[in-house]
Amino acid sequence: MKSKIMKRQNVRTLSLIVCTFTYLLVGAALFDALESRYEVERRADLLEDEMMFRNKYNMTPTDFEILRKNVERTVPYYSGIQWKFSGSFYFALTVVTVIGYGHSTPQTVGGKIFCMFYAVAGIPLCIIMFQSVGERLNVFITYTLKKIRKCLKLRNRTVPETHVILVTMNLSTLVLTSGALMFDHYEHWGFLDSLYYCFITLTTIGFGDYVALQKDDALQEKLHYVVFSLIFILFGLTVISAAMNLLVLRFLTMNTEDERRDELEAAAAAQNAIHLDGDVITSNGNVHVVSNAQERAAVEYSEVISVCSCSCYKWSSNRGKEVQNNRRRNQSIFTTTSGKNNYGRDDSSEEGDSFLQYHSKRNSL
């Protein structure tokens, strides 16, 4: 059993690696096709202009190389003062959010070392904060959707997760487009480039080819624009985190979940020779308001119980099968050799059914 589950996890991981590499190769081919020709043309034009200048001013190659290096170094300084408080705050934000535009980077040894230590603690803190706020946002959206269903007098008040995902997706699109419009207004990049900037920022890629607050000493002069930009980044990342919380987080724990089930089964298998003795517990088992969580708890509970019920000991790594097995397992708890079998069996089968209901409910959620 263990080896089987191990195998499943390894196969999953391997297929993920294969997918990622295929995706990278396809991406590389397409980027090559899209950009290579333009690069060659652009390169030729720029070097031609350069030669014109050098000839016009009769500049020696050495001098031009020195000038080139000088111009490269002055780029951040031409964009305004970068390290006064507001600029440093902007930089610190790009570090902990891992956006890392690189529009301005620490130049001193002390700055570089501090930046590393700052990131070590800051990045996990930031990830946890954004995920936490994102999850709260999802809860708020679910609550609002419930209220709307109430107003619309819908019979089924439970909000499908797909609806929450749809709302989060629309919210993300709204943030991106409104952000694009605002940055287009302030930076005059044009809509597509502003949208591209917003996207590259909120995915935390942060190329730095377009960076807000780098014109007309905006970091010092345009406080309202600084505040807007920071709010855009913070709110935008929250909305993206909310979407990630719904869409990605569950996949991150897949292997660990399997390990957990694996441990559970191994532990129970080790307990495979315990005797059930005594009489019947009869309880009214109709737990119909039960939740996803409770269904899972019930599955685990039935697994723990089945440690004490070697009579119908059946393991299944398949979740669906597990749920179906609860029926048999629960029977093994509620029925004994004494005369109350029917009562016990009815009871257990009722519980078995309800588990199946929860499972279907859970999938519909």
Next chain:
Amino acid sequence: MKSKIMKRQNVRTLSLIVCTFTYLLVGAALFDALESRYEVERRADLLEDEMMFRNKYNMTPTDFEILRKNVERTVPYYSGIQWKFSGSFYFALTVVTVIGYGHSTPQTVGGKIFCMFYAVAGIPLCIIMFQSVGERLNVFITYTLKKIRKCLKLRNRTVPETHVILVTMNLSTLVLTSGALMFDHYEHWGFLDSLYYCFITLTTIGFGDYVALQKDDALQEKLHYVVFSLIFILFGLTVISAAMNLLVLRFLTMNTEDERRDELEAAAAAQNAIHLDGDVITSNGNVHVVSNAQERAAVEYSEVISVCSCSCYKWSSNRGKEVQNNRRRNQSIFTTTSGKNNYGRDDSSEEGDSFLQYHSKRNSL
């Protein structure tokens, strides 16, 4: 109860927000203190050199501005051909891993639009892949540590999680330092700057102030160096993901876990009027090889059971309390009004103890 748990989650989220903002403010102040003075001096020197040039060649401000823009644009082209297959692969990797150096960025409209769509699917795939491989790495480390303990003939074969974390941490440091040494050798940046580059890359900040493979047309000429750089990024990110998987992932699901427990309690509370009838089940409850997962399952199982045991119905949102409560809850299952109380009580208390053992075990893990 629900409101209480809601409150706990909101308080947690709020305190995380406060922490992050405090961290950002402190960081901003320190970056300002570390970099501001150097920035002023550096800026003055560079502009002075610039003036010297302009005077030496008697260059008009307009001409110099055009030259400056030209030089800025030629930076990626001076670093070699960027968009042939190997360069495009390197770029695609910086997109899906959100490193985003920005050493070279799409210049065509098609390239920018494709880049956005490429990232939408690529980033989640990459996160899931690295987390999955990281988790496999942790499992492998645990397995190796177990084997070592076996070789050392240690009585306690269970590997504490702290040991796995320590190994992952050391592995991360090893990757960073060996990477730094290699890049120092290839790029001649000096050790500190190479370490800074490796750190900024593997945290996916990716400023782009230092970028590998940008010298001497390395992307086309030095294939072995290209392969080494890509392997460094991929293996490095796997090791960092393994550490994140152990240290951060659990915090990302805190609120969701509370919501789960909340649902569980609400569901159970709704079932608060069920009668327990019948006799005693007596089972040998020494489940000593039980795991963290099983302890949790057992806690949830006891919660499900306590739906049927309103006699000692006690809810506790505190995990520790919950575990202690199992003792009472389980007694309510195993003891009845019939003459078998002692047997039942002994049995249940034994089980209660074992739960407490698991809890302490779990904390030690």
